[in-house]
Amino acid sequence: MSNNEKPGILPDRYGLGAAGMPYTSLSDYRPIPPNATGSLFLPDRLEKGYHVEELNDGVFYLTSGAYDCMFIATGNGVVAVDAPPLLGDNILRGIAEVTDEPVTHAIYSHWHADHIGAAGVFGQDVTVFAHEYTREMLERWPDMGRKNGIPLPTETISTSQSIAINGVTIDLDYKGVNHAPGNIFIYTPKQKVLAAIDIISPGWSAFKHCDASENIRGWAEAHDWILEYDFDAVVSGHVNRWGTREDALASRDYTWDIIDFAKQAFDEVDDFELVERIGFSNGWVLWEDYFNDMTNYVTKQTLTKTTDNGQTWAARLAGADVMTKYHAYSILEALRLEWGLLSKFERTITGD
Ligand SMILES: [Zn+2]
Structure with missing residues (x-):
């Protein structure tokens, strides 16, 4: 089913398909606590x-x-x-x-x-x-x-x-x-x-x-x-x-949960399979699929994690279901640029 047929979803106004960002609506997300x-x-x-x-x-x-x-x-x-x-x-x-x-x-x-x-x-x-x-x-x-x-x-x-x-x-x-x-x-x-x-x-x-x-x-x-x-x-x-201090603690724990799951994603997501399926003719598609797969892994793990007060992050922080994927992406990229992590495939090249 395309976005245009899905109830409650805004139409793909510019006809961009996979080249653009998905359109959503309020009803796609959790109500604000x-x-x-x-x-x-x-x-x-x-x-x-x-x-x-x-x-x-x-x-x-x-x-x-x-x-x-x-x-x-x-x-x-x-x-x-x-x-x-x-x-x-x-x-x-x-x-x-x-x-x-x-x-x-x-x-x-x-x-x-x-x-x-x-x-x-x-x-x-x-x-x-x-x-x-x-x-x-x-x-x-x-x-x-x-x-x-x-x-x-x-x-x-x-x-x-x-x-x-x-x-x-x-x-x-x-x-x-x-x-x-x-x-x-x-x-x-x-x-x-x-x-x-x-x-x-x-x-x-x-x-x-x-x-x-x-x-x-x-x-x-x-x-x-x-x-x-x-x-x-x-x-x-x-x-x-x-x-409050509790708000700061919750933000800290949420952030570091995303970082921990993102580190896991580097081992969880197998880019050998992507290399085999996509090849190297369009490297941006390879990276797109690799990052999307890792981002979705991190987003799922983070939103569904039961936190120290018994709630999931999705239920505990307003807008987490809207924004976690963007934090996951940025943190995954930062793990490469600022922490120095490599994909499984890259590790075979560098010998790490
Ligand atoms: Zn600023």
């Missing part, structure tokens, strides 16, 4: 398009219901952490709702436009902290800014640095490449709030391809970096609520 909707259906978020709440002692969480950021009211000026375009001017509205203090400082977690593209709302006179790589990227591609443009970082760090703004201590930590080069963690030790952007998605599977990470192995390891902090809340940049 009630505890995964977070702030999405809160009356104030529905009315204003954002939700703001104090996490602890002047540290606030602000969300659009899809993108999150954080700000700190120091008593003599606000320190904004990131500025997602989907929040845009609502960042200033959310801040004005809880304090009269102006935004005097900003901190950028990393250079990706979906998290700092609205920083122009702070004006060009703010003091901006970021990793030196973030500044390098923003200088190289300044046209990604919206409104008045993204203010360039004025204070850059290369590893980790603790700063104090109006007496509020903020740790800016960089342990090496992770989701993106230069992606720093921002931690307020007194308030025990951590902003670690684009690593976990509380209650949910991460977005496609390990949250579109530039380095998969570093992204995976960063789950453990989160757990090294003593935090009561983690702001993660995505979905609709802030996260």
Whole structure:
């Protein structure tokens, strides 16, 4: 049966067949668990398009219901952490709702436009902290800014640095490449709030391809970096609520289950059979079938695994049935590029 005949499936609009991505519909996937909707259906978020709440002692969480950021009211000026375009001017509205203090400082977690593209709302006179790589990227591609443009970082760090703004201590930590080069963690030790952007998605599977990470192995390891902090809340940049230690543990375990199953796939999937059937005339078809077979193995094993709370990953994390295949693919590729694994057939060539 072709996609066109399958009920509930969108038609193959471009007639691409195997050359394109499959179309699906909502009914193909599991319903979202009630505890995964977070702030999405809160009356104030529905009315204003954002939700703001104090996490602890002047540290606030602000969300659009899809993108999150954080700000700190120091008593003599606000320190904004990131500025997602989907929040845009609502960042200033959310801040004005809880304090009269102006935004005097900003901190950028990393250079990706979906998290700092609205920083122009702070004006060009703010003091901006970021990793030196973030500044390098923003200088190289300044046209990604919206409104008045993204203010360039004025204070850059290369590893980790603790700063104090109006007496509020903020740790800016960089342990090496992770989701993106230069992606720093921002931690307020007194308030025990951590902003670690684009690593976990509380209650949910991460977005496609390990949250579109530039380095998969570093992204995976960063789950453990989160757990090294003593935090009561983690702001993660995505979905609709802030996260707990339990959320971080679940994301860590889910990620490392995918990695473990992906390592298994290198022994499970026999590419000798594929070489025999497909030959070498179109190497991309060979790789396509090899990766698809391994990806499907990893996806099946991961989604059906019973986790430590008795639920499968498919039931436990919202959207896992949508996204696991993309994480599986990215991790399989990373196992080749960043871990150095080879297929069975390749091992006969290298003698490994
Ligand atoms: Zn990012």
